[in-house]
Amino acid sequence: MPNSKLWLIVADEGRAALYAADDPTAPLTEVHDFIGAENRLLDQELVTDKPGRAFDSGGKGRHALEPSTEPGEVEAQRFAKWLAETLDQARTEQRFEMLGLVAPPAFLGLLRKSLPDETARxxxxxxxxxxTRDDAEGVRAHLPERLFEMPLR
Incomplete structure (x- = not known):
């Protein structure tokens, strides 16, 4: 992946595209696609066994326990964490100076929470x-005219 002034991640729970820009008003260049393989599976394919069972607190009945987090949510969290680690590694290698994040609100929150402080800055x-379904031109149309401010030198 090339070095650029700005890297822009456009992501959802199962896939992400990396775009780059060296000029604040330039078009975006698609650099790389990331796909979270687990997120293409159905929930029943992610869970390998039946839910646990428990006794009722007030009687002799038993019932299945529901998972506290849906399998798809767990995989979205893993994907966000993996993306954050990938971005952090690129930051330490000085592959970009600035970072942009584009994602649906829930996944943007996961991604934001997963980023190490230095990368979040x-x-x-x-x-x-x-x-995620837009091409580079379509993504650029949703962004501000100036993607970033050039640092004073």
């Missing part, structure tokens, strides 16, 4: 929309 742009 690189975030200059956040958009809470699902633009």
């Amino acid at each position: 690189q975030v200059v742009l956040e958009i809470d929309k699902d633009l």
